[in-house]
Amino acid sequence: MDIKSIVAGQKEYFRSGRTKDMDFRLRSLRALRSGILKYEREIYRALWEDLHKSVEESYLTELSIVLDEIGYHIRNLRKWSRPEKVPSTLTTIFSRSRIMYEPLGVSLIISPFNYPVQLLLDPLVGAISSGCCAVLKTSREVPHVSAVMAKMIRECFVPRYIAVVEGGRGVNEELTAERFDFIFFTGSTGVGKSIMEAASQNLTPVLLELGGKSPCIVDRDADPKVAAKRIAWGKALNAGQTCIAPDYLLVHKDVKDILIKGIISAWEQMYGKDIAASPYFPRIVNEEAVERLAGLLKQGKVVYGGGVDKASRYVSPTIVEAVDDRSDVMNQEIFGPILPVMEFGEIGEAIQFISDREKPLALYFFGKENRATVFSRTSSGGGCVNDTIMHIANRHLPFGGVGYSGMGKYHGRESFLAFSNRRAVVRSPLWFDMAVKYPPFKYFNAVRRFI
Numbered sequence: 001m002d003i004k005s006i007v008a009g010q011k012e013y014f015r016s017g018r019t020k021d022m023d024f025r026l027r028s029l030r031a032l033r034s035g036i037l038k039y040e041r042e043i044y045r046a047l048w049e050d051l052h053k054s055v056e057e058s059y060l061t062e063l064s065i066v067l068d069e070i071g072y073h074i075r076n077l078r079k080w081s082r083p084e085k086v087p088s089t090l091t092t093i094f095s096r097s098r099i100m101y102e103p104l105g106v107s108l109i110i111s112p113f114n115y116p117v118q119l120l121l122d123p124l125v126g127a128i129s130s131g132c133c134a135v136l137k138t139s140r141e142v143p144h145v146s147a148v149m150a151k152m153i154r155e156c157f158v159p160r161y162i163a164v165v166e167g168g169r170g171v172n173e174e175l176t177a178e179r180f181d182f183i184f185f186t187g188s189t190g191v192g193k194s195i196m197e198a199a200s201q202n203l204t205p206v207l208l209e210l211g212g213k214s215p216c217i218v219d220r221d222a223d224p225k226v227a228a229k230r231i232a233w234g235k236a237l238n239a240g241q242t243c244i245a246p247d248y249l250l251v252h253k254d255v256k257d258i259l260i261k262g263i264i265s266a267w268e269q270m271y272g273k274d275i276a277a278s279p280y281f282p283r284i285v286n287e288e289a290v291e292r293l294a295g296l297l298k299q300g301k302v303v304y305g306g307g308v309d310k311a312s313r314y315v316s317p318t319i320v321e322a323v324d325d326r327s328d329v330m331n332q333e334i335f336g337p338i339l340p341v342m343e344f345g346e347i348g349e350a351i352q353f354i355s356d357r358e359k360p361l362a363l364y365f366f367g368k369e370n371r372a373t374v375f376s377r378t379s380s381g382g383g384c385v386n387d388t389i390m391h392i393a394n395r396h397l398p399f400g401g402v403g404y405s406g407m408g409k410y411h412g413r414e415s416f417l418a419f420s421n422r423r424a425v426v427r428s429p430l431w432f433d434m435a436v437k438y439p440p441f442k443y444f445n446a447v448r449r450f451i
Helices: 003-015 022-038 039-053 055-081 118-130 142-158 169-174 189-200 224-240 256-271 287-299 347-357 371-376 414-419 444-448
Strands: 084-086 096-103 106-110 135-139 164-165 180-184 206-209 215-218 248-254 300-306 318-321 338-344 361-364 384-385 420-427
Touching: 003 135, 003 164, 003 169, 022 039, 022 055, 022 118, 022 142, 039 055, 055 118, 055 224, 055 414, 106 118, 106 169, 118 135, 118 180, 118 414, 135 169, 135 189, 142 164, 169 189, 180 189, 189 206, 215 347, 224 256, 224 338, 224 361, 248 347, 256 300, 256 318, 256 338, 287 318, 287 338, 287 371, 318 414, 338 347, 347 361, 347 371, 361 371, 371 384, 414 420
Parallel strands: 106 135, 106 180, 135 164, 180 206, 215 248, 215 361, 248 338, 318 338, 361 384
Antiparallel strands: 084 096, 096 420, 300 318
């Protein structure tokens, strides 16, 4: 079936009203959960083939997040979908005002390669909950995962409701040329711009989950042992191919040496001395990405790591110092296990460095005294104090970017809202009519004093 036929079929299916039925939505969420559990082993195998992810990391960073999201929506969907009463004003004093939640319609969800299960299915939960149809575009960079996702979705849903499309950038362009009611994209800022440009031709609303260079500040009063372990974990997770990975480190000069030693120690405790042999350390997605990262390694002084094996797509966890802030390693999103380190003497220097750059998807701060100052004088999509990554784990927190790191939020109820139109409805009584709203505006001067 071609893309035009898929979209046309979904528009017809959506107009039938079936997807708006509450029982239908709940059944669909349960069907998705059953499909994930049925294909769990195949998903693990596919993630290992494409990214060398262990079962443990695959469950923690992919399946558990989606399954938790599904359960949360099932428990709360009826409550979220109820019309919301809002107060009346003087001009609508005898009317009843409500916010109605209606699905936007036929949605397009484009997922990336780095978390190809979570970032495909988590938005889908929001689409189903709101009552939308959805076309899912998987990433060609992870062919094994893409094949399993396509097989699972086609078994769970009819394509007039939820469809999967596989292919490369040309398919993306073909998809975005269609008139969708909503587009959810996760990926690079560059591709995000092209998605937004294409969507603008049809005035299609978009939610863009992008990336950027998420800074990590370690202040003088931080606990260096705790900071080192949590930074090491956040940077090595998925071999650094995480949109909210700490991209670079700004560390106070008094604790820099002890922190670097702690990060190295933490990596070796997690993966062993021979990290390449560890069953828990993932691989870079393709050879082209490996070559790009190898180039970035040359833009600073390697103080730990630096190993590259193109054949196995391995890049070791690496720390680099003496980097030029104008170099690519400090201006491109790294998206790999390379951690540039820069030192500062006063917190204002770190704040200024961050503020001079585009707003990041995440910001991490380790310390005590200056945490309020840092968060009040910087901007980011989200962040953590004395941790990394973990703000994504709380479904009660909105997740998303700001500026170059994206627009729109999701997770939990925010996912339901992302795919919904908040429709304002006023119901007025027949027995009362305010004379002042009609020409010749009787009692205008009297009413004006109260408005």
